[in-house]
Structures are given as C-alpha cells and as structure tokens.
Amino acid sequence: MSTFLTYTILGLVLGSVYSIAASGLVLTYNTSGIFNFAHGAQAMFGTFLYWHVTERWGWPVWLALIVVVGLAGPAMGAALHAVIMRGLRGTADVTKIIVTVAVLLGTVYLAQWIWNPDEAHTVGMFFGAGAKITVGGVVVRYHEIVCLAAAVAIAAGLRVLFTRSRTGVVMRGSVDDPDLLRRNGHDPERAAMLSWALGSTLAVLAGVLIVPISGGGLDANALTLLVIDAFAAAMFGRLRSIPRTFAGAMVLGLAANYVLAYLPSAGTFTGNLRVSLPMIILFTVLVVLPQDRLRGAAVRTRERYRVPAVRAAAVWAAALVAAVYLYSLLLPESGVTTFALGMTFAIIALSLTVLTGYAGELNLAPLAFGAVATVVAFHFGVEGTGLAARMNIQGVLLAVVAAALVGGLVALPALRLRGLYLALATMAFGEFLSNMVLRDTTEHHLFGTTFTLFPDGSLVVPPLKVGPLDLRDGTTFLMTATVLFALIAVGLAALRNGGYGRRLAAMKDSPAASAMLGQNLVRLKLSVFMISAAIAGLGGVLMSSATGTVAQENFSFTGSLALLMLVVVAGIGYLSGALVGGLMAGVGSAVLVSTFGDLALANEGMATIYTALGHLVLVGTALVGMGVGRNPSGFVHDIIDGYRAMRDAKPVLYGAGALGAVLYVLALTDVIGTWTFALIALCAAMLLPVVGRSYLAERRTRPVPLELAGVDEPYTDELRARLDRELGLTAALEKGGARVTA
Amino acid sequence: MAEEAAPLLELEGVRAGYGAIEVLHGVDLALRPGSLLALLGPNGGGKSTAMRVCAGLHPLAGGELRYAGRKVNGVSAQDAARLGVCSIPEGRGIFPNLTVRENLWAATGTGARLADLEEKAYARFPVLGERRHQLAGSMSGGEQQMLALSRALGTDPAVLLLDELSMGLAPMIVTKMYETVAELVQGGLSVLVAEQFARAVLPIADTAALMLNGRVVAAGPPAEIEDRLSSDYLGG
Numbered sequence: 004m005s006t007f008l009t010y011t012i013l014g015l016v017l018g019s020v021y022s023i024a025a026s027g028l029v030l031t032y033n034t035s036g037i038f039n040f041a042h043g044a045q046a047m048f049g050t051f052l053y054w055h056v057t058e059r060w061g062w063p064v065w066l067a068l069i070v071v072v073g074l075a076g077p078a079m080g081a082a083l084h085a086v087i088m089r090g091l092r093g094t095a096d097v098t099k100i101i102v103t104v105a106v107l108l109g110t111v112y113l114a115q116w117i118w119n120p121d122e123a124h125t126v127g128m129f130f131g132a133g134a135k136i137t138v139g140g141v142v143v144r145y146h147e148i149v150c151l152a153a154a155v156a157i158a159a160g161l162r163v164l165f166t167r168s169r170t171g172v173v174m175r176g177s178v179d180d181p182d183l184l185r186r187n188g189h190d191p192e193r194a195a196m197l198s199w200a201l202g203s204t205l206a207v208l209a210g211v212l213i214v215p216i217s218g219g220g221l222d223a224n225a226l227t228l229l230v231i232d233a234f235a236a237a238m239f240g241r242l243r244s245i246p247r248t249f250a251g252a253m254v255l256g257l258a259a260n261y262v263l264a265y266l267p268s269a270g271t272f273t274g275n276l277r278v279s280l281p282m283i284i285l286f287t288v289l290v291v292l293p294q295d296r297l298r299g300a301a302v303r304t305r306e307r308y309r310v311p312a313v314r315a316a317a318v319w320a321a322a323l324v325a326a327v328y329l330y331s332l333l334l335p336e337s338g339v340t341t342f343a344l345g346m347t348f349a350i351i352a353l354s355l356t357v358l359t360g361y362a363g364e365l366n367l368a369p370l371a372f373g374a375v376a377t378v379v380a381f382h383f384g385v386e387g388t389g390l391a392a393r394m395n396i397q398g399v400l401l402a403v404v405a406a407a408l409v410g411g412l413v414a415l416p417a418l419r420l421r422g423l424y425l426a427l428a429t430m431a432f433g434e435f436l437s438n439m440v441l442r443d444t445t446e447h448h449l450f451g452t453t454f455t456l457f458p459d460g461s462l463v464v465p466p467l468k469v470g471p472l473d474l475r476d477g478t479t480f481l482m483t484a485t486v487l488f489a490l491i492a493v494g495l496a497a498l499r500n501g502g503y504g505r506r507l508a509a510m511k512d513s514p515a516a517s518a519m520l521g522q523n524l525v526r527l528k529l530s531v532f533m534i535s536a537a538i539a540g541l542g543g544v545l546m547s548s549a550t551g552t553v554a555q556e557n558f559s560f561t562g563s564l565a566l567l568m569l570v571v572v573a574g575i576g577y578l579s580g581a582l583v584g585g586l587m588a589g590v591g592s593a594v595l596v597s598t599f600g601d602l603a604l605a606n607e608g609m610a611t612i613y614t615a616l617g618h619l620v621l622v623g624t625a626l627v628g629m630g631v632g633r634n635p636s637g638f639v640h641d642i643i644d645g646y647r648a649m650r651d652a653k654p655v656l657y658g659a660g661a662l663g664a665v666l667y668v669l670a671l672t673d674v675i676g677t678w679t680f681a682l683i684a685l686c687a688a689m690l691l692p693v694v695g696r697s698y699l700a701e702r703r704t705r706p707v708p709l710e711l712a713g714v715d716e717p718y719t720d721e722l723r724a725r726l727d728r729e730l731g732l733t734a735a736l737e738k739g740g741a742r743v744t745a
Numbered sequence: 746m747a748e749e750a751a752p753l754l755e756l757e758g759v760r761a762g763y764g765a766i767e768v769l770h771g772v773d774l775a776l777r778p779g780s781l782l783a784l785l786g787p788n789g790g791g792k793s794t795a796m797r798v799c800a801g802l803h804p805l806a807g808g809e810l811r812y813a814g815r816k817v818n819g820v821s822a823q824d825a826a827r828l829g830v831c832s833i834p835e836g837r838g839i840f841p842n843l844t845v846r847e848n849l850w851a852a853t854g855t856g857a858r859l860a861d862l863e864e865k866a867y868a869r870f871p872v873l874g875e876r877r878h879q880l881a882g883s884m885s886g887g888e889q890q891m892l893a894l895s896r897a898l899g900t901d902p903a904v905l906l907l908d909e910l911s912m913g914l915a916p917m918i919v920t921k922m923y924e925t926v927a928e929l930v931q932g933g934l935s936v937l938v939a940e941q942f943a944r945a946v947l948p949i950a951d952t953a954a955l956m957l958n959g960r961v962v963a964a965g966p967p968a969e970i971e972d973r974l975s976s977d978y979l980g981g
C-alpha cells in the first residue's frame with residue numbers, strides 16, 4: 004500500500020511538472036499558431052542559467068528564481084517572438100516547425116558550448132533533499148509540494164486568464180485573425196509577445212523543477228527531450244484546453260511511475276519502456292482523439308517551387324555523376340569515404356523531398372526508418388565474417404521493403420491527421436524506436452529462435468556486394484551512392500510530372516478541395532509515405548555501411564531534425580535541395596567541426612579559438628535554419644532563379660566553364676590544393692548569377708518584346724500607352740476614360 | 746447638395762498595390778458626415794483594397810488618406826479604430842474560435858464597455874443573445890454577419906466601413922442587414938459600403954461611386970450611377 008502511495012505521489016509530482024511545461028506550449032500555440040518544438044530547449048537553457056547563478060556564482064535560491072524564472076525566462080520568450088516568430092505569419096506548417104526546430108538545435112549547441120557537457124552539472128531540490136514531511140507513512144519532500152502547488156496554481160491561473168480576462172480572449176483571437184484584432188483596436192503583436200514571454204517562463208520553471216526530481220544531473224540533450232515528453236500532455240487537451248492538458252499530464256506522470264513500480268525490473272525492457280512511455284502515449288492520443296476537420300480554403304503560403312522537367316533532371320543527374328567522379332579523383336581516400344557518407348545522407352534527404360516538398364506532409368524522424376532498414380539488413384543480409392563480411396542485395400531489398408512497411412504502419416493510423424499531428428506521430432515513433440529497439444540489447448526467444456535486436460548496443464554493418472560490384476572500395480561506394488541518388492532523383496522528377504505527382508500537389512495545396520474532387524486522400528498519403536520511407540530505408544542502410552559501426556546515436560532525434568532543417572534551408576521542394584542539404588548534414592558540419600577539433604589539438608595556443616569556431620559552425624547552421632522564415636523556399640531556389648536568368652548570357656557561362664576546367668587541371672596536377680579548388684569552385688558557382696546579371700543589364704538596350712510586356716513588371720500607364728500605340732488602339736482610348744471595359 | 750460639409754474620410758489620388766503590382770491607380774473618394782457612400786464595381790476592381798487602405802491596414806504608395814481633413818497616411822489599424830473608424834472586413838469579421846460573448850469582449854478594444862455592447866447587440870439581434878456562449882464559428886453565415894455588425898452598434902464609431910456585407914448571404918438577410926445600416930446612418934453615422942451587388946445597397950445610399958480597374962470612374966447620386974452601371978458593366 005505504501006509502495007502504491009509513494010509511486011502515486013511521485014507520479015503526481017512528475018505530472019505537475021509536465022503540466023507546467025505543457026501549458027506553456029498550449030499558450031504559445033493558441034496565440035501564434037506555432038507549435039514550439041524549442042520549448043524543451045528553452046527549459047534546458049533556463050535551467051543551465053539557474054545552475055550557473057546558484058552553483059557557480061553562489062546566489063541564494065530566491066534571487067536566482069527571480070532573475071532566471073522571473074526575468075530571463077520572459078526576456079527569452081519576448082526576444083524569440085520579436086526576432087523570429089513574428090516573421091512566421093503566412094508560412095506553411097513545415098516552415099514554422101523547422102524554424103522552431105532550428106531554435107531547438109541552436110539552443111542545444113549553444114548550451115553545450117557554454118557549459119562543457121563533459122563536466123557534471125547538478126541542480127538540487129528547493130529547501131534541500133532532506134526537507135520533507137511524512138504523511139501516512141509516505142515521505143514527501145518540500146520540493147515536491149512546491150511542484151504540485153505550482154502546477155495547480157498555474158493551471159487555474161491560465162484557465163482564468165484565457166476565459167475570464169479580455170487579455171486572454173485577445174490572445175486567443177490573435178491566432179485566428181491578427182488583422183481583425185487590429186480593426187478592433189488591439190495590438191496582436193503585443194498579445195503574441197506576452198504569450199511567448201509567459202510560455203518561455205513556464206518552460207524555464209518546468210526545467211528548474213524537473214531536474215532535481217529526475218536525478219539532479221543536467222544534460223542539454225536529455226533535458227530537452229524530457230520536456231518534449233510533455234507534448235503528450237498537451238495533446239490530451241488537443242492543444243487547446245488547459246484543464247484537459249492538466250489531466251493528461253497527471254495520467255502521464257502516474258503511468259510512468261506505475262510502470263517502474265509494477266513491471267519486472269530485470270533486463271532493459273522496463274527501463275526502456277519507462278523512457279518511451281510518453282511517446283507511446285503521445286502516439287495513442289494523436290490517433291484516438293477526434294480530429295480537426297479538413298480546412299476549407301486553400302492556405303495561401305509564401306513557399307514557391309518550380310516543377311522539375313524530367314529531361315532536365317536526367318541531364319543534371321548525368322552531370323552530377325560526372326562531376327562527383329572528377330572531384331573524387333582529387334580527394335584522398337578518407338575524403339572519398341566522407342563524401343560517400345554525405346551522399347547517403349542526400350539519398351535519405353530525397354525521402355523528405357518527395358514527402359514534404361511534393362506532398363506537404365512531414366516526417367520528423369527520417370533516420371528512424373533508416374534504422375529499421377539497418378536492423379533488418381543486419382539480421383538478414385550479412386554473409387561472411389570479419390573483413391570478408393558483405394551485405395547481399397537481398398538483404399538490402401528486404402530492408403527497403405521493411406522500411407516501407409513500417410512507414411505504412413506508422414502512417415496508417417495517423418493518416419487522418421493534419422500536418423502537425425502527423426509530424427508529431429513520426430516524432431513519437433522515432434523516439435519509441437530509438438529507446439525500445441536501438442537500446443534493446445537483451446536476448447529474445449521467439450518461435451524457437453534466439454536473437455538480439457541490437458547486440459552490444461551497436462551493429463557492424465559491412466559494405467554491399469552485388470556480383471562484381473564490391474563497395475568495400477571507397478570510390479566504388481561513392482559512385483554507386485551517387486548513381487543511386489541520380490536514379491532516384493530522376494524517378495522522383497518523373498513521378499512529380501505524372502498524374503500521381505499532380506494529385507500530390509493538389510493534396511498539398513488544398514486537402515479539402517482534392518477530397519471533394521474524389522481523391523482518395525488516405526491512399527495517396529499512405530503511398531507517398533511508404534515511398535518516402537523506402538527511400539529513407541535505402542539511404543539508411545547505405546549510411547550505416549558507410550559509417551561501418553552504428554549505434555543509437557547515429558539515428559538520434561536531433562540527427563533527424565538537423566537533416567530535415569538543412570534540407571529545408573537548401574530548399575525542400577527541389578531535388579537539388581536534397582543533394583545540398585544531405586551533403587551539408589552528412590559532410591559539412593562533421594568535417595568542419597572535426598577539422599576545427601584537430602586544429603585545436605594541433606596548436607595548443609589557439610585551442611580555445613578553434614574550439615569556439617567549431618561550436619560557432621554548429622550554432623551558425625542553426626541560425627541559418629532560423630532564417631528560413633524569411634526565405635521559406637530555400638536558397639537553392641534563389642540560385643536556380645539566378646541561373647535561369649543566365650540562359651541568355653552564353654559568354655559568361657562559357658567563360659565560367661573554361662575557368663572551371665583550368666582550376667580542375669591545376670588541382671589534378673597538385674598545383675592548388677583540393678580545399679582551395681573546392682572553395683574557389685563553390686564561390687564561383689554562387690557568384691556566377693551575379694556576374695551574369697550585370698552582363699545582361701549591360702546588354703539590355705533592346706526593349707522587351709511586345710507580347711512579354713507587363714508579364715514580370717508592373718502594368719504602368721506608360722506601358723499601357725505603348726501597347727495601345729503599337730496595337731493601333733490610340734483612337735479607342737481617347738474616346739472616353741470610363742469606357743475601358745477590358 | 747448645396748451646403749457640402751467637409752468629408753469625414755477622404756482618399757485623394759491614392760495608389761496602392763501588392764508587391765510590384767499596383768492595384769489602385771489614383772483613387773478619389775469622399776465620405777460626407779452622416780451619409781452612406783456606396784462603392785460599387787465588379788470583382789477585382791480594387792474595392793477591398795481601397796477599404797483596407799481606409800482602415801489603415803494597407804500602406805499607400807502615393808496620394809493621401811484623410812480623416813476629418815487631417816492627413817493620416819501610415820496610420821496603424823489600431824489607431825484608426827481608436828479614432829472611431831470601425832471596419833468590417835470582407836468575409837466574416839469574427840473570431841470563429843471565440844464565443845459570441847468573447848467576440849463582443851474583443852470588440853471593446855476601442856474603449857466601449859462589454860455590458861453596453863452586449864445590451865445593444867442582443868436587443869438588435871436576439872438570436873445572438875440566445876447563443877452568447879456558442880462558438881461564433883459554429884453559427885450560420887447570417888448570424889456571423891450579425892455578430893460582425895454588432896461591433897458597429899455598440900462601439901459608437903464615427904465612420905463605419907463595410908466590405909461586401911452581402912457575400913454568401915440569403916437576400917432576405919441582406920435586406921435586413923442593410924435596414925440596420927440605414928438606421929445607423931439616420932442616427933448620424935457615416936458609412937462607406939463596398940458592394941458588388943448594387944441592388945442591395947443603392948436604395949439606401951446617399952451617394953455612389955463606381956470603381957473599375959483601380960480607379961473611381963464615376964461618382965454621384967445613386968440613380969445616375971445605376972444607369973451608368975447597367976450600361977457600362979452589366980451590359981444593359
């Protein structure tokens with residue numbers, strides 16, 4: 004009985020903290036329409052600040068609370084709103100999600116920079132762990148009482164704010180129609196800023212409260228994910244109702260503690276289940292609770308993508324294969340291996356292009372499908388042992404099929420869901436997989452066989468061998484991955500241009516309208532999800548074998564998020580965006596960070612500077628991600644537009660080609676280094692459109708042909724007059740201004 | 746019109762657009778105190794854009810916006826509302842996820858009292874009183890428009906801007922709405938109405954203006970404009 008009571012109290016306490024965190028999330032979602040994935044990261048950052056002032060500077064707890072929870076928390080939220088979030092009105096769900104994901108990643112990187120993760124940071128309970136009372140034989144600490152009281156007070160306060168005060172009503176109105184609020188004499192930005200400040204404060208408070216009750220150790224990644232667990236509670240209230248969020252948080256906290264109390268503690272199962280329980284509950288709640296109806300009107304968003312022509316895609320694909328081959332000749336063995344790894348990431352990125360770019364759905368855990376495929380390939384496709392071990396093609400095919408099936412299974416119950424909820428379902432799945440499968444190192448006995456899903460916590464994945472094609476060789480691996488990327492890309496271009504692709508585009512623009520036209524949305528979503536998962540699976544197996552030995556970290560949630568963010572930054576609607584984003588995720592930051600790490604080791608005097616630069620690169624990529632709100636179509640879009648304009652500037656193109664060839668020969672003959680070559684080539688490629696534009700501007704003496712007048716410029720009176728003049732309509736115009744019946 | 750009072754709301758040579766595309770090419774309009782001005786014209790003519798300019802929601806690229814003779818170019822919509830310009834947008838000017846009462850509450854941003862607003866709204870449209878705790882988005886189109894119009898009843902504005910009051914409503918309800926508007930005008934309110942369907946509003950209008958391709962091509966007594974309308978754009 005006393006066990007039950009003890010665990011109930013612990014459950015309620017955990018539930019209280021979840022409730023505080025979740026209500027902050029509900030608050031910001033309801034006022035700005037932005038689901039803040041960075042909520043956990045804000046909690047984490049605030050808690051580190053709290054640690055810093057109490058432990059490092061020795062401030063008393065009350066002062067630390069006032070400064071961190073009372074001042075830094077709201078300031079952080081208000082700043083987020085002013086600098087980033089207010090720019091997100093009128094963007095697609097994807098863009099909103101990615102920007103908050105970028106904030107999450109940036110905050111985590113920043114925290115790891117400021118507070119060395121290798122040192123221990125612990126936060127103690129309020130009044131100390133020894134301050135407690137005993138009620139009915141159960142020990143309750145003061146800290147726990149504080150948690151409970153704070154949660155009840157906050158839930159009640161928010162409920163009153165939302166329904167009994169005009170400020171709260173205005174906050175809720177600002178998500179529907181900010182312009183209408185202005186017409187009513189309110190300032191929607193003030194309401195939104197207030198809610199971000201309040202939400203951020205609640206996040207920080209939740210962080211400071213939860214760390215001591217979950218062990219006291221402070222870790223940037225772990226704490227961020229811990230608060231993400233509160234998403235499940237918010238979902239109980241459909242992201243709207245505060246009382247239901249409160250109830251959901253309590254269910255979550257109790258369930259987690261009863262699992263610990265009553266399931267067998269042998270093996271890794273119970274521990275893993277305890278960790279993944281919130282995500283299991285999140286998935287269940289998403290699927291079971293009633294859904295929002297499809298939106299009636301098409302959403303007018305700011306993202307614009309061009310559709311690739313199949314022929315152009317094929318030409319570019321061939322050019323890519325040739326360029327990669329030529330470039331690989333310049334690289335040392337290790338460089339080829341890293342490049343190959345990047346190319347496998349690019350393949351995974353293609354799965355995002357088809358799913359998000361073409362169909363408008365989101366998958367927050369692409370690497371999880373790669374993990375599924377890797378596990379299957381490892382168990383069914385490896386022949387031989389040691390250095391002679393090879394993966395066979397059947398294993399890879401089976402892995403791809405398995406990934407597609409699992410993708411279908413995950414998506415099937417979630418198909419009725421709108422973008423955000425489907426994204427959360429994939430996140431829940433990814434976390435579940437990461438905790439339950441990739442940590443499952445115990446032996447299972449099933450149908451008379453004994454197996455371990457993830458022996459020793461890591462898998463050695465050998466390279467693929469098909470007939471004479473042996474991917475043990477670095478260059479062969481790189482070229483095979485590149486050719487696969489090119490083939491899939493051309494296939495996707497063909498898909499997008501066909502009837503299926505148009506149906507996807509219609510669904511993306513207006514689900515309601517395409518449902519009304521008789522489209523079977525469920526089948527469409529399911530199929531595109533499976534295609535996407537299959538591609539992610541293929542890329543995942545290749546990525547694992549390029550890495551050699553993979554563990555849970557290789558498929559982590561943050562890894563998936565970083566990949567997704569970089570692809571969006573590059574342009575998720577473009578195949579080339581997948582290439583650039585994938586390469587950046589697989590090669591870019593890894594290479595830069597390790598280069599700076601090596602430099603720091605080599606020159607001790609400059610070590611701090613180099614280490615700082617390494618951190619700066621990571622924070623910098625996240626900053627770029629936050630900028631996505633300004634340019635939601637991605638930077639590849641701008642570059643492509645630049646090149647499109649250059650079709651008339653043939654001399655510039657030829658000149659650039661010649662320059663490239665000369666540079667390449669210089670690099671091949673070791674006159675200039677590989678890095679120099681890469682940097683010059685990259686800069687030249689970026690600058691070319693600028694050069695081309697000035698060249699074209701110089702030549703633009705010829706006027707625009709008549710049939711193109713007014714197509715991409717404002718329709719001025721001058722232009723109208725010119726049209727009339729050249730069409731001989733002068734007389735008609737003079738007869739009477741009002742008679743222009745166009 | 747002999748003794749013309751100075752206009753309460755005036756557009757002079759107003760240009761405005763979306764991005765590089767200019768939509769209003771120099772619009773002139775004047776709303777006299779206590780009168781109803783009907784802004785007519787086909788779809789896409791720029792009526793809604795002009796209304797947004799008047800409400801302070803859309804920046805001017807040229808020309809002048811004047812309230813009671815004072816140039817107020819660049820006025821924010823909040824300030825316009827506080828100065829007594831009540832504007833009701835095209836479509837439904839309500840918050841669908843708030844209840845009827847909460848909608849009225851949000852309408853008190855210009856200084857009115859909730860109790861007054863409720864009293865006047867429920868007296869005029871009893872159905873709103875019955876539904877005060879219902880989500881506004883779940884009401885019928887006509888009821889939603891009544892709610893939107895209630896803002897003009899209770900907040901005591903100087904100028905009312907109405908965009909396409911008739912959109913998507915049954916003729917009966919449109920007539921009833923315009924009756925309410927006519928009463929407001931009799932009470933001294935100045936109203937600018939943008940309408941695609943001239944028949945609904947011409948009977949109660951004091952002046953009418955015809956807008957085509959971003960210009961006001963004619964303005965004058967309703968009867969005159971009606972003739973012009975049928976010959977010019979309805980084609981007889």
Ligand SMILES: Nc1ncnc2c1ncn2[C@@H]1O[C@H](COP(=O)(O)OP(=O)(O)O)[C@@H](O)[C@H]1O
Nearest residue numbers: 763766768786787788789790791792793794795
């Ligand atoms: N948000 C917008 N972005 C770009 N163009 C717009 C936008 N809204 C309206 N337009 C264009 O401005 C012109 C005038 O529109 P509008 O003012 O709504 O006319 P009306 O209300 O008379 O139908 C139309 O050609 C329309 O296409």
Ligand SMILES: [Mg+2]
Nearest residue numbers: 792793835909
């Ligand atoms: Mg209109």
